[in-house]
Amino acid sequence: MKMQTASKLIAAIVILAILVSLAPFATVPAGNRGVMTTFGSPSPEVYSEGIHFRWPIAQSLHLVPVSIQKGEGEGDAASKDLQTVHTRVAINYHVRPEAVVSVYRDLGNEPGERIIIPSVQEAVKAVTARFTAEELISKRSQVRDEIVLALRERMARHGLVVDEFSIVNFNFSKTFNEAIEAKTTADQLKMKAERDLQRIEVEARQKISRAKAEAESLALQRQQVTPELLRLRETENQAKAIEKWDGRLPTTTGGAIPFLNIGSGGSGSSNSGK
Incomplete structure:
Protein backbone atom coordinates (compact mmCIF):
# COMPACT_ATOMS: atom_id res chain seq x y z
CA MET A 1 0.00 0.00 0.00
CA LYS A 2 2.76 2.38 0.88
CA MET A 3 4.51 1.68 -2.41
CA GLN A 4 1.31 2.32 -4.38
CA THR A 5 0.74 5.59 -2.53
CA ALA A 6 4.29 6.68 -3.23
CA SER A 7 3.92 5.77 -6.89
CA LYS A 8 0.74 7.82 -7.20
CA LEU A 9 2.41 10.77 -5.49
CA ILE A 10 5.36 10.59 -7.84
CA ALA A 11 3.05 10.37 -10.86
CA ALA A 12 1.09 13.41 -9.66
CA ILE A 13 4.30 15.37 -9.20
CA VAL A 14 5.50 14.42 -12.67
CA ILE A 15 2.17 15.42 -14.24
CA LEU A 16 2.22 18.71 -12.34
CA ALA A 17 5.77 19.37 -13.46
CA ILE A 18 4.81 18.62 -17.06
CA LEU A 19 1.82 20.99 -16.84
CA VAL A 20 3.95 23.72 -15.34
CA SER A 21 6.57 23.28 -18.02
CA LEU A 22 3.88 23.53 -20.69
CA ALA A 23 2.68 26.85 -19.14
CA PRO A 24 -1.11 26.41 -19.08
CA PHE A 25 -1.54 30.01 -17.89
CA ALA A 26 -0.83 33.15 -19.85
CA THR A 27 -0.74 36.77 -18.70
CA VAL A 28 -2.00 39.88 -20.46
CA PRO A 29 -0.06 42.88 -19.10
CA ALA A 30 -1.38 46.44 -18.78
CA GLY A 31 -1.78 48.34 -22.04
CA ASN A 32 -2.48 45.17 -24.03
CA ARG A 33 -5.28 42.83 -25.02
CA GLY A 34 -5.00 39.14 -25.80
CA VAL A 35 -6.04 37.04 -28.79
CA MET A 36 -6.27 33.30 -28.17
CA THR A 37 -5.50 30.97 -31.06
CA THR A 38 -6.30 27.28 -31.16
CA PHE A 39 -3.96 25.50 -33.55
CA GLY A 40 -3.40 28.89 -35.22
CA SER A 41 -7.06 29.91 -35.55
CA PRO A 42 -7.92 33.08 -33.56
CA SER A 43 -11.01 33.04 -31.38
CA PRO A 44 -13.42 36.02 -31.52
CA GLU A 45 -13.03 36.69 -27.81
CA VAL A 46 -10.84 39.60 -26.63
CA TYR A 47 -8.85 38.77 -23.49
CA SER A 48 -8.42 41.65 -21.08
CA GLU A 49 -5.54 42.31 -18.70
CA GLY A 50 -4.83 39.52 -16.21
CA ILE A 51 -4.11 35.77 -16.07
CA HIS A 52 -5.92 33.39 -18.43
CA PHE A 53 -5.92 29.61 -18.82
CA ARG A 54 -4.96 28.03 -22.12
CA TRP A 55 -4.62 24.49 -23.28
CA PRO A 56 -0.94 23.73 -23.57
CA ILE A 57 0.36 22.98 -27.05
CA ALA A 58 -3.09 23.51 -28.57
CA GLN A 59 -3.60 27.15 -27.63
CA SER A 60 -1.46 30.29 -27.60
CA LEU A 61 -2.24 33.76 -26.28
CA HIS A 62 -0.98 36.65 -28.44
CA LEU A 63 -0.66 40.22 -27.19
CA VAL A 64 -1.91 43.23 -29.11
CA PRO A 65 -0.88 46.68 -27.71
CA VAL A 66 -3.79 49.06 -27.20
CA SER A 67 -1.80 51.88 -25.59
CA ILE A 68 -0.79 54.93 -27.60
CA GLN A 69 1.93 54.17 -30.13
CA LYS A 70 4.18 56.74 -31.78
CA GLY A 71 5.36 56.76 -35.36
CA GLU A 72 7.39 59.12 -37.52
CA GLY A 73 7.94 59.21 -41.24
CA GLU A 74 9.00 61.39 -44.14
CA GLY A 75 8.51 61.48 -47.86
CA ASP A 76 8.38 63.62 -50.98
CA ALA A 77 5.27 65.07 -52.60
CA ALA A 78 4.34 67.74 -55.13
CA SER A 79 2.47 70.93 -54.31
CA LYS A 80 -0.28 72.47 -56.42
CA ASP A 81 2.27 74.70 -58.17
CA LEU A 82 4.48 71.64 -58.84
CA GLN A 83 7.08 72.40 -56.20
CA THR A 84 8.81 69.38 -54.67
CA VAL A 85 8.00 69.18 -50.96
CA HIS A 86 9.85 66.96 -48.50
CA THR A 87 7.56 66.44 -45.51
CA ARG A 88 8.38 64.99 -42.11
CA VAL A 89 5.43 64.03 -39.89
CA ALA A 90 4.76 62.43 -36.50
CA ILE A 91 1.66 60.50 -35.48
CA ASN A 92 0.30 59.02 -32.26
CA TYR A 93 -2.31 56.28 -32.59
CA HIS A 94 -3.77 53.32 -30.77
CA VAL A 95 -5.73 50.15 -31.52
CA ARG A 96 -9.34 50.08 -30.37
CA PRO A 97 -9.54 47.32 -27.69
CA GLU A 98 -12.62 45.76 -29.28
CA ALA A 99 -10.84 45.54 -32.65
CA VAL A 100 -7.70 43.65 -31.56
CA VAL A 101 -8.85 40.36 -33.12
CA SER A 102 -9.23 41.92 -36.58
CA VAL A 103 -5.92 43.79 -36.17
CA TYR A 104 -4.21 40.51 -35.30
CA ARG A 105 -5.96 38.53 -38.04
CA ASP A 106 -6.05 41.08 -40.89
CA LEU A 107 -2.90 43.12 -40.22
CA GLY A 108 -0.71 40.40 -38.80
CA ASN A 109 -0.46 42.42 -35.57
CA GLU A 110 1.64 44.98 -37.47
CA PRO A 111 -0.63 48.02 -37.97
CA GLY A 112 2.32 50.38 -38.22
CA GLU A 113 3.85 48.65 -41.24
CA ARG A 114 0.63 47.51 -42.88
CA ILE A 115 -1.61 50.58 -42.47
CA ILE A 116 -0.07 53.57 -40.68
CA ILE A 117 2.91 54.22 -42.96
CA PRO A 118 1.11 53.85 -46.31
CA SER A 119 -1.94 55.74 -45.04
CA VAL A 120 0.16 58.68 -43.89
CA GLN A 121 2.08 58.80 -47.16
CA GLU A 122 -1.09 58.70 -49.23
CA ALA A 123 -2.86 61.35 -47.12
CA VAL A 124 0.14 63.71 -47.17
CA LYS A 125 0.50 63.46 -50.95
CA ALA A 126 -3.23 63.93 -51.58
CA VAL A 127 -3.56 66.99 -49.34
CA THR A 128 -0.25 68.57 -50.37
CA ALA A 129 -1.36 68.54 -54.00
CA ARG A 130 -4.29 70.85 -53.10
CA PHE A 131 -2.08 73.68 -51.82
CA THR A 132 0.65 75.80 -53.35
CA ALA A 133 4.07 75.74 -51.74
CA GLU A 134 3.48 79.13 -50.18
CA GLU A 135 0.09 78.04 -48.81
CA LEU A 136 1.65 74.97 -47.23
CA ILE A 137 3.61 77.38 -45.05
CA SER A 138 0.96 80.04 -44.42
CA LYS A 139 -1.92 77.54 -43.95
CA ARG A 140 -0.01 74.87 -42.08
CA SER A 141 -2.74 74.20 -39.50
CA GLN A 142 -5.36 73.76 -42.24
CA VAL A 143 -3.07 71.35 -44.11
CA ARG A 144 -2.57 69.32 -40.93
CA ASP A 145 -6.32 69.17 -40.21
CA GLU A 146 -7.10 67.91 -43.72
CA ILE A 147 -4.40 65.23 -43.46
CA VAL A 148 -5.81 64.07 -40.11
CA LEU A 149 -9.32 63.91 -41.58
CA ALA A 150 -8.12 61.72 -44.44
CA LEU A 151 -6.17 59.49 -42.06
CA ARG A 152 -9.04 58.96 -39.66
CA GLU A 153 -11.41 57.83 -42.40
CA ARG A 154 -8.98 55.20 -43.66
CA MET A 155 -7.62 54.01 -40.31
CA ALA A 156 -11.05 53.70 -38.70
CA ARG A 157 -11.87 50.87 -41.13
CA HIS A 158 -9.04 48.84 -39.57
CA GLY A 159 -9.78 49.53 -35.91
CA LEU A 160 -7.12 52.24 -35.52
CA VAL A 161 -7.57 55.66 -33.90
CA VAL A 162 -5.51 58.80 -34.59
CA PHE A 172 11.51 72.80 -50.37
CA SER A 173 14.06 72.99 -53.13
CA LYS A 174 17.01 75.37 -52.81
CA THR A 175 15.66 77.57 -55.61
CA PHE A 176 12.28 77.93 -53.93
CA ASN A 177 13.87 78.68 -50.55
CA GLU A 178 15.97 81.43 -52.14
CA ALA A 179 12.87 82.87 -53.81
CA ILE A 180 10.99 82.87 -50.49
CA GLU A 181 13.91 84.57 -48.77
CA ALA A 182 14.09 87.23 -51.49
CA LYS A 183 10.36 87.88 -51.25
CA THR A 184 10.55 88.14 -47.47
CA THR A 185 13.39 90.66 -47.74
CA ALA A 186 11.45 92.68 -50.32
CA ASP A 187 8.35 92.69 -48.10
CA GLN A 188 10.41 93.87 -45.14
CA LEU A 189 11.95 96.69 -47.19
CA LYS A 190 8.51 97.68 -48.47
CA MET A 191 7.14 97.80 -44.93
CA LYS A 192 10.10 99.93 -43.81
CA ALA A 193 9.58 102.34 -46.72
CA GLU A 194 5.88 102.62 -45.89
CA ARG A 195 6.68 103.32 -42.23
CA ASP A 196 9.25 105.97 -43.25
CA LEU A 197 6.70 107.60 -45.57
CA GLN A 198 4.10 107.65 -42.81
CA ARG A 199 6.62 109.22 -40.43
CA ILE A 200 7.54 111.91 -42.99
CA GLU A 201 3.88 112.68 -43.64
CA VAL A 202 3.21 113.00 -39.91
CA GLU A 203 6.21 115.29 -39.43
CA ALA A 204 5.10 117.43 -42.40
CA ARG A 205 1.60 117.76 -40.97
CA GLN A 206 3.08 118.73 -37.62
CA LYS A 207 5.22 121.46 -39.22
CA ILE A 208 2.22 122.79 -41.15
CA SER A 209 0.17 122.83 -37.95
CA ARG A 210 2.89 124.70 -36.06
CA ALA A 211 3.34 127.25 -38.89
CA LYS A 212 -0.40 127.76 -39.09
CA ALA A 213 -0.62 128.29 -35.34
CA GLU A 214 2.25 130.82 -35.43
CA ALA A 215 0.66 132.69 -38.33
CA GLU A 216 -2.66 132.84 -36.54
CA SER A 217 -0.91 134.08 -33.39
CA LEU A 218 0.88 136.85 -35.30
CA ALA A 219 -2.33 137.86 -37.04
CA LEU A 220 -4.09 138.04 -33.71
CA GLN A 221 -1.30 140.17 -32.26
CA ARG A 222 -1.47 142.58 -35.22
CA GLN A 223 -5.20 142.92 -34.70
CA GLN A 224 -4.62 143.83 -31.05
CA VAL A 225 -1.97 146.58 -31.78
CA THR A 226 -3.97 149.88 -31.90
CA PRO A 227 -2.81 153.55 -31.75
CA GLU A 228 -4.06 153.75 -28.19
CA LEU A 229 -1.96 150.70 -27.25
CA LEU A 230 1.13 152.26 -28.88
CA ARG A 231 0.63 155.55 -26.93
CA LEU A 232 0.16 153.55 -23.75
CA ARG A 233 3.38 151.61 -24.37
CA GLU A 234 5.22 154.91 -25.11
CA THR A 235 3.95 156.46 -21.87
CA GLU A 236 4.98 153.33 -19.92
CA ASN A 237 8.49 153.48 -21.42
CA GLN A 238 8.86 157.20 -20.54
CA ALA A 239 7.69 156.53 -16.99
CA LYS A 240 10.27 153.79 -16.60
CA ALA A 241 12.98 156.15 -17.92
CA ILE A 242 12.00 158.92 -15.46
CA GLU A 243 12.16 156.44 -12.59
CA LYS A 244 15.72 155.60 -13.57
CA TRP A 245 16.81 159.36 -14.04
CA ASP A 246 19.11 160.73 -11.27
CA GLY A 247 17.98 164.36 -11.68
CA ARG A 248 21.16 165.67 -13.29
CA LEU A 249 21.18 167.32 -16.69
CA PRO A 250 23.86 166.63 -19.27
CA THR A 251 26.97 168.92 -18.98
CA THR A 252 27.47 169.21 -22.73
CA THR A 253 25.66 171.85 -24.76
CA GLY A 254 24.17 171.80 -28.16
CA GLY A 255 22.04 168.81 -27.53
CA ALA A 256 18.46 168.52 -26.58
CA ILE A 257 17.58 168.23 -22.94
CA PRO A 258 16.03 164.84 -22.47
CA PHE A 259 12.56 164.30 -21.15
CA LEU A 260 11.59 168.01 -21.39
CA ASN A 261 8.78 168.89 -23.67
CA ILE A 262 9.16 172.59 -24.68
CA GLY A 263 5.99 174.07 -26.04
CA SER A 264 5.80 176.70 -28.75
CA GLY A 265 3.88 179.20 -26.66
CA GLY A 266 3.60 179.65 -22.92
CA SER A 267 4.62 181.94 -20.07
CA GLY A 268 7.50 179.66 -19.11
CA SER A 269 9.44 180.24 -22.39
CA SER A 270 13.13 181.29 -22.12
CA ASN A 271 12.65 184.00 -24.77
CA SER A 272 9.79 185.87 -23.00
CA GLY A 273 12.08 188.59 -21.54
CA LYS A 274 13.54 189.69 -24.84
Missing part, protein backbone atom coordinates in the same frame (compact mmCIF):
# COMPACT_ATOMS: atom_id res chain seq x y z
CA ASP A 163 -4.69 60.56 -31.31
CA GLU A 164 -2.28 63.25 -32.46
CA PHE A 165 -0.77 64.27 -35.76
CA SER A 166 1.79 66.98 -36.43
CA ILE A 167 3.80 68.22 -39.37
CA VAL A 168 7.36 68.33 -38.10
CA ASN A 169 8.78 70.17 -41.08
CA PHE A 170 8.35 71.19 -44.70
CA ASN A 171 11.46 71.32 -46.87
Whole structure:
Protein backbone atom coordinates (compact mmCIF):
# COMPACT_ATOMS: atom_id res chain seq x y z
CA MET A 1 0.00 0.00 0.00
CA LYS A 2 2.76 2.38 0.88
CA MET A 3 4.51 1.68 -2.41
CA GLN A 4 1.31 2.32 -4.38
CA THR A 5 0.74 5.59 -2.53
CA ALA A 6 4.29 6.68 -3.23
CA SER A 7 3.92 5.77 -6.89
CA LYS A 8 0.74 7.82 -7.20
CA LEU A 9 2.41 10.77 -5.49
CA ILE A 10 5.36 10.59 -7.84
CA ALA A 11 3.05 10.37 -10.86
CA ALA A 12 1.09 13.41 -9.66
CA ILE A 13 4.30 15.37 -9.20
CA VAL A 14 5.50 14.42 -12.67
CA ILE A 15 2.17 15.42 -14.24
CA LEU A 16 2.22 18.71 -12.34
CA ALA A 17 5.77 19.37 -13.46
CA ILE A 18 4.81 18.62 -17.06
CA LEU A 19 1.82 20.99 -16.84
CA VAL A 20 3.95 23.72 -15.34
CA SER A 21 6.57 23.28 -18.02
CA LEU A 22 3.88 23.53 -20.69
CA ALA A 23 2.68 26.85 -19.14
CA PRO A 24 -1.11 26.41 -19.08
CA PHE A 25 -1.54 30.01 -17.89
CA ALA A 26 -0.83 33.15 -19.85
CA THR A 27 -0.74 36.77 -18.70
CA VAL A 28 -2.00 39.88 -20.46
CA PRO A 29 -0.06 42.88 -19.10
CA ALA A 30 -1.38 46.44 -18.78
CA GLY A 31 -1.78 48.34 -22.04
CA ASN A 32 -2.48 45.17 -24.03
CA ARG A 33 -5.28 42.83 -25.02
CA GLY A 34 -5.00 39.14 -25.80
CA VAL A 35 -6.04 37.04 -28.79
CA MET A 36 -6.27 33.30 -28.17
CA THR A 37 -5.50 30.97 -31.06
CA THR A 38 -6.30 27.28 -31.16
CA PHE A 39 -3.96 25.50 -33.55
CA GLY A 40 -3.40 28.89 -35.22
CA SER A 41 -7.06 29.91 -35.55
CA PRO A 42 -7.92 33.08 -33.56
CA SER A 43 -11.01 33.04 -31.38
CA PRO A 44 -13.42 36.02 -31.52
CA GLU A 45 -13.03 36.69 -27.81
CA VAL A 46 -10.84 39.60 -26.63
CA TYR A 47 -8.85 38.77 -23.49
CA SER A 48 -8.42 41.65 -21.08
CA GLU A 49 -5.54 42.31 -18.70
CA GLY A 50 -4.83 39.52 -16.21
CA ILE A 51 -4.11 35.77 -16.07
CA HIS A 52 -5.92 33.39 -18.43
CA PHE A 53 -5.92 29.61 -18.82
CA ARG A 54 -4.96 28.03 -22.12
CA TRP A 55 -4.62 24.49 -23.28
CA PRO A 56 -0.94 23.73 -23.57
CA ILE A 57 0.36 22.98 -27.05
CA ALA A 58 -3.09 23.51 -28.57
CA GLN A 59 -3.60 27.15 -27.63
CA SER A 60 -1.46 30.29 -27.60
CA LEU A 61 -2.24 33.76 -26.28
CA HIS A 62 -0.98 36.65 -28.44
CA LEU A 63 -0.66 40.22 -27.19
CA VAL A 64 -1.91 43.23 -29.11
CA PRO A 65 -0.88 46.68 -27.71
CA VAL A 66 -3.79 49.06 -27.20
CA SER A 67 -1.80 51.88 -25.59
CA ILE A 68 -0.79 54.93 -27.60
CA GLN A 69 1.93 54.17 -30.13
CA LYS A 70 4.18 56.74 -31.78
CA GLY A 71 5.36 56.76 -35.36
CA GLU A 72 7.39 59.12 -37.52
CA GLY A 73 7.94 59.21 -41.24
CA GLU A 74 9.00 61.39 -44.14
CA GLY A 75 8.51 61.48 -47.86
CA ASP A 76 8.38 63.62 -50.98
CA ALA A 77 5.27 65.07 -52.60
CA ALA A 78 4.34 67.74 -55.13
CA SER A 79 2.47 70.93 -54.31
CA LYS A 80 -0.28 72.47 -56.42
CA ASP A 81 2.27 74.70 -58.17
CA LEU A 82 4.48 71.64 -58.84
CA GLN A 83 7.08 72.40 -56.20
CA THR A 84 8.81 69.38 -54.67
CA VAL A 85 8.00 69.18 -50.96
CA HIS A 86 9.85 66.96 -48.50
CA THR A 87 7.56 66.44 -45.51
CA ARG A 88 8.38 64.99 -42.11
CA VAL A 89 5.43 64.03 -39.89
CA ALA A 90 4.76 62.43 -36.50
CA ILE A 91 1.66 60.50 -35.48
CA ASN A 92 0.30 59.02 -32.26
CA TYR A 93 -2.31 56.28 -32.59
CA HIS A 94 -3.77 53.32 -30.77
CA VAL A 95 -5.73 50.15 -31.52
CA ARG A 96 -9.34 50.08 -30.37
CA PRO A 97 -9.54 47.32 -27.69
CA GLU A 98 -12.62 45.76 -29.28
CA ALA A 99 -10.84 45.54 -32.65
CA VAL A 100 -7.70 43.65 -31.56
CA VAL A 101 -8.85 40.36 -33.12
CA SER A 102 -9.23 41.92 -36.58
CA VAL A 103 -5.92 43.79 -36.17
CA TYR A 104 -4.21 40.51 -35.30
CA ARG A 105 -5.96 38.53 -38.04
CA ASP A 106 -6.05 41.08 -40.89
CA LEU A 107 -2.90 43.12 -40.22
CA GLY A 108 -0.71 40.40 -38.80
CA ASN A 109 -0.46 42.42 -35.57
CA GLU A 110 1.64 44.98 -37.47
CA PRO A 111 -0.63 48.02 -37.97
CA GLY A 112 2.32 50.38 -38.22
CA GLU A 113 3.85 48.65 -41.24
CA ARG A 114 0.63 47.51 -42.88
CA ILE A 115 -1.61 50.58 -42.47
CA ILE A 116 -0.07 53.57 -40.68
CA ILE A 117 2.91 54.22 -42.96
CA PRO A 118 1.11 53.85 -46.31
CA SER A 119 -1.94 55.74 -45.04
CA VAL A 120 0.16 58.68 -43.89
CA GLN A 121 2.08 58.80 -47.16
CA GLU A 122 -1.09 58.70 -49.23
CA ALA A 123 -2.86 61.35 -47.12
CA VAL A 124 0.14 63.71 -47.17
CA LYS A 125 0.50 63.46 -50.95
CA ALA A 126 -3.23 63.93 -51.58
CA VAL A 127 -3.56 66.99 -49.34
CA THR A 128 -0.25 68.57 -50.37
CA ALA A 129 -1.36 68.54 -54.00
CA ARG A 130 -4.29 70.85 -53.10
CA PHE A 131 -2.08 73.68 -51.82
CA THR A 132 0.65 75.80 -53.35
CA ALA A 133 4.07 75.74 -51.74
CA GLU A 134 3.48 79.13 -50.18
CA GLU A 135 0.09 78.04 -48.81
CA LEU A 136 1.65 74.97 -47.23
CA ILE A 137 3.61 77.38 -45.05
CA SER A 138 0.96 80.04 -44.42
CA LYS A 139 -1.92 77.54 -43.95
CA ARG A 140 -0.01 74.87 -42.08
CA SER A 141 -2.74 74.20 -39.50
CA GLN A 142 -5.36 73.76 -42.24
CA VAL A 143 -3.07 71.35 -44.11
CA ARG A 144 -2.57 69.32 -40.93
CA ASP A 145 -6.32 69.17 -40.21
CA GLU A 146 -7.10 67.91 -43.72
CA ILE A 147 -4.40 65.23 -43.46
CA VAL A 148 -5.81 64.07 -40.11
CA LEU A 149 -9.32 63.91 -41.58
CA ALA A 150 -8.12 61.72 -44.44
CA LEU A 151 -6.17 59.49 -42.06
CA ARG A 152 -9.04 58.96 -39.66
CA GLU A 153 -11.41 57.83 -42.40
CA ARG A 154 -8.98 55.20 -43.66
CA MET A 155 -7.62 54.01 -40.31
CA ALA A 156 -11.05 53.70 -38.70
CA ARG A 157 -11.87 50.87 -41.13
CA HIS A 158 -9.04 48.84 -39.57
CA GLY A 159 -9.78 49.53 -35.91
CA LEU A 160 -7.12 52.24 -35.52
CA VAL A 161 -7.57 55.66 -33.90
CA VAL A 162 -5.51 58.80 -34.59
CA ASP A 163 -4.69 60.56 -31.31
CA GLU A 164 -2.28 63.25 -32.46
CA PHE A 165 -0.77 64.27 -35.76
CA SER A 166 1.79 66.98 -36.43
CA ILE A 167 3.80 68.22 -39.37
CA VAL A 168 7.36 68.33 -38.10
CA ASN A 169 8.78 70.17 -41.08
CA PHE A 170 8.35 71.19 -44.70
CA ASN A 171 11.46 71.32 -46.87
CA PHE A 172 11.51 72.80 -50.37
CA SER A 173 14.06 72.99 -53.13
CA LYS A 174 17.01 75.37 -52.81
CA THR A 175 15.66 77.57 -55.61
CA PHE A 176 12.28 77.93 -53.93
CA ASN A 177 13.87 78.68 -50.55
CA GLU A 178 15.97 81.43 -52.14
CA ALA A 179 12.87 82.87 -53.81
CA ILE A 180 10.99 82.87 -50.49
CA GLU A 181 13.91 84.57 -48.77
CA ALA A 182 14.09 87.23 -51.49
CA LYS A 183 10.36 87.88 -51.25
CA THR A 184 10.55 88.14 -47.47
CA THR A 185 13.39 90.66 -47.74
CA ALA A 186 11.45 92.68 -50.32
CA ASP A 187 8.35 92.69 -48.10
CA GLN A 188 10.41 93.87 -45.14
CA LEU A 189 11.95 96.69 -47.19
CA LYS A 190 8.51 97.68 -48.47
CA MET A 191 7.14 97.80 -44.93
CA LYS A 192 10.10 99.93 -43.81
CA ALA A 193 9.58 102.34 -46.72
CA GLU A 194 5.88 102.62 -45.89
CA ARG A 195 6.68 103.32 -42.23
CA ASP A 196 9.25 105.97 -43.25
CA LEU A 197 6.70 107.60 -45.57
CA GLN A 198 4.10 107.65 -42.81
CA ARG A 199 6.62 109.22 -40.43
CA ILE A 200 7.54 111.91 -42.99
CA GLU A 201 3.88 112.68 -43.64
CA VAL A 202 3.21 113.00 -39.91
CA GLU A 203 6.21 115.29 -39.43
CA ALA A 204 5.10 117.43 -42.40
CA ARG A 205 1.60 117.76 -40.97
CA GLN A 206 3.08 118.73 -37.62
CA LYS A 207 5.22 121.46 -39.22
CA ILE A 208 2.22 122.79 -41.15
CA SER A 209 0.17 122.83 -37.95
CA ARG A 210 2.89 124.70 -36.06
CA ALA A 211 3.34 127.25 -38.89
CA LYS A 212 -0.40 127.76 -39.09
CA ALA A 213 -0.62 128.29 -35.34
CA GLU A 214 2.25 130.82 -35.43
CA ALA A 215 0.66 132.69 -38.33
CA GLU A 216 -2.66 132.84 -36.54
CA SER A 217 -0.91 134.08 -33.39
CA LEU A 218 0.88 136.85 -35.30
CA ALA A 219 -2.33 137.86 -37.04
CA LEU A 220 -4.09 138.04 -33.71
CA GLN A 221 -1.30 140.17 -32.26
CA ARG A 222 -1.47 142.58 -35.22
CA GLN A 223 -5.20 142.92 -34.70
CA GLN A 224 -4.62 143.83 -31.05
CA VAL A 225 -1.97 146.58 -31.78
CA THR A 226 -3.97 149.88 -31.90
CA PRO A 227 -2.81 153.55 -31.75
CA GLU A 228 -4.06 153.75 -28.19
CA LEU A 229 -1.96 150.70 -27.25
CA LEU A 230 1.13 152.26 -28.88
CA ARG A 231 0.63 155.55 -26.93
CA LEU A 232 0.16 153.55 -23.75
CA ARG A 233 3.38 151.61 -24.37
CA GLU A 234 5.22 154.91 -25.11
CA THR A 235 3.95 156.46 -21.87
CA GLU A 236 4.98 153.33 -19.92
CA ASN A 237 8.49 153.48 -21.42
CA GLN A 238 8.86 157.20 -20.54
CA ALA A 239 7.69 156.53 -16.99
CA LYS A 240 10.27 153.79 -16.60
CA ALA A 241 12.98 156.15 -17.92
CA ILE A 242 12.00 158.92 -15.46
CA GLU A 243 12.16 156.44 -12.59
CA LYS A 244 15.72 155.60 -13.57
CA TRP A 245 16.81 159.36 -14.04
CA ASP A 246 19.11 160.73 -11.27
CA GLY A 247 17.98 164.36 -11.68
CA ARG A 248 21.16 165.67 -13.29
CA LEU A 249 21.18 167.32 -16.69
CA PRO A 250 23.86 166.63 -19.27
CA THR A 251 26.97 168.92 -18.98
CA THR A 252 27.47 169.21 -22.73
CA THR A 253 25.66 171.85 -24.76
CA GLY A 254 24.17 171.80 -28.16
CA GLY A 255 22.04 168.81 -27.53
CA ALA A 256 18.46 168.52 -26.58
CA ILE A 257 17.58 168.23 -22.94
CA PRO A 258 16.03 164.84 -22.47
CA PHE A 259 12.56 164.30 -21.15
CA LEU A 260 11.59 168.01 -21.39
CA ASN A 261 8.78 168.89 -23.67
CA ILE A 262 9.16 172.59 -24.68
CA GLY A 263 5.99 174.07 -26.04
CA SER A 264 5.80 176.70 -28.75
CA GLY A 265 3.88 179.20 -26.66
CA GLY A 266 3.60 179.65 -22.92
CA SER A 267 4.62 181.94 -20.07
CA GLY A 268 7.50 179.66 -19.11
CA SER A 269 9.44 180.24 -22.39
CA SER A 270 13.13 181.29 -22.12
CA ASN A 271 12.65 184.00 -24.77
CA SER A 272 9.79 185.87 -23.00
CA GLY A 273 12.08 188.59 -21.54
CA LYS A 274 13.54 189.69 -24.84
